[in-house]
Amino acid sequence: MEPVPRNLKILTGITIVLFLTALYMVFIYAPREAIMGDVQRVFYFHVAAGWVGALAFLVTAIAGGVYLAKREPKWDRLAESSVEIGVVFTIINISSGSIWARPIWNTWWTWDPRLVTATIMLLLYFAYLMLRQGIEDPDRRARFGSVYGIAAFISVPITFLSIRVFRTIHPVVIGSSDPAAEGAFDMTARMVQALMFSVLTFTFVYATLLRYRIRLGRGTEEVEKRKMELISL
Amino acid sequence: MAEGVGAVSGVGRRSALVGYLRVVGAIVSKDIAAELRSRELLGSMLIFSLLVILIFNFALELDLRTRQTVTAGVLWVTFAFAGTLGLNRSMAIEKDRGCLDGLLLAPVDRSALYFGKVFSNLLFMLIVEAIILPLYSLLYNVNLLHPGLIGVVLLGSIGYVVIGTLLSAMAIQARTRDILLPILLFPVVLPVLVAAVKATTGILEGLPFEEYQAWLSLLIAYDGIFLGVAIVLFDYVVEE
């Protein structure tokens, strides 16, 4: 396997610096929320992780479309890598939300539509990974992965739609806030800055992980190819 | 000259359309003929539907009060479960003895094969629903034969079959084909099921149209979106 390319090393460095800064901003720079206290700080990671999950699945859907048009394996590697990272971040999103909900809503879990739909999103991409696992032929696996990645992403918008149509207790922090939502709060300028910064940081974390995961996929394929060459000798 | 070419291609297009519709029709009538002989697909869907309803009866103690609030949910869960049986079976018939290849050799656009399977899957689904709805009305003394409700059942079934046919064509080609379809289908088709349940509840509770109109619009929108996506993607699922 070729050594880590320079620009990936630089990207990794930037991400580490950003991450340390984000920790500072979330835990020290941003003020303590008056009513909820320190547990509110989970919110910065919660939102950022949710953002990365959605972004990752969008990337999968687009990469799937490009793969179907061009049939170049690199697009499928991108799609698959993005799903794996998206799944991890969606789990972070749901569990950090749960940590926040315990003191605020007084429960780890509630059948709130938004929680349910986020979980369904997770199940969609578990199904995606199961589908891939059930197919031996790599071309077919890539084709089916692309098709399912697109079909799955289409049902994601209802995650966002549901918060408007259903009655929900989940707070809408960005945009108009429903007074009925429990745990809603007004953000100070520093809070907004901390949130924006952690969203930016998580996006960088995503990009870095994605690059490494694609490299790994390429390496695995290289091994397969060498193996085939050995067999056919 | 240009006119002549236009006329020729006009005739060509018309005969292409005739050929297209002929293939769609051939697939539907083939599926009906096979089903009339074996009765495996409808039989299993119907028996399974009845079992699901009976299990719900014991699990939920469907007394008069609960019945009103859960009927919509029970019905759609039943249709969704029975639907996967039908979709799986309908595609398995194509996969056995290599029939899918036989279809792919047809000199038409492959979306004709998709529409053929969608129409027969939808037909089987509607037959099951046409038997289950009056039966449920009879068993639980709720009148389900309301024109609005039949419309919702139709719209929900279209959305379910439209995306289910696409996904069943994938599931059947995987190693884990028997277990894969519900796992692939249910999370994707959920928007359709949620909208259908909400609209059905609205109708059963006799709410004014405005109360569940949004759900109906959502249902129609998802039917259209899923149909469009499936037509585009079906080709990639069946070719190699």
Add this chain to the structure above:
Amino acid sequence: MIEVRNLVKAFGVMPVLRGLNFRVAEGEFVAVVGPNGAGKTTLLRILASLTRPTMGEVTLAGYRLPAQAEAARKIVGVVSHQPMLYGDLTADQNLRFFGRIYGVVDLGDRIAEVLSIVGLRARRNDLVRKYSRGMQQRLAIGRGILHRPELLLFDEPHTGLDPDAADMLDNLLEKVTREGRTVVMTSHDLTRTAKLASRVDILSGGKIARSLKRGELKPGELSKLYYEVTRG
């Protein structure tokens, strides 16, 4: 009729066909022989537009694959490893279905004709599910020729046939070539192949390793060459 240039087909990283060139003139009867896994079936599936080539050019009767596959499929008749028949339909219903798919005009007469060619007339109303393997293969051959294809792609069509049916198939193949139709057939039966085909191509290492015209060979020589090419 068939023009294949630099055809490459890989399943993932595993190459099956590696830059294969293959030409078949109209009216020719070409047999493709080769060891198991050499890519005979893959080649035939690509010609039938069931599988996409990874690289290379494939033209059938002037139609380029896969772009113009829809038009090309009209003139192609395929017999594959699987019979491509519905078990819950009768022989008659199966042929009627595939006839409608291809838009055969005189379908009733043609079905009767095909059923007597493959010797299934007496059992035309039996379910295919109840057919023996050999009978299914007969019907599969009938399905392959139903729409009077210009190009027949037969993948080991003699598999499962009893000696009578095998003779029937040989006669049928001779008859269609006399009519000027083109046949590409894969086979493991070197003796039968040498007798039937106007050309025998040996597929090995993902390419056509040898191509032999009829008359260039004395009896028995083909198998000697075959072992030389495939083992060497």
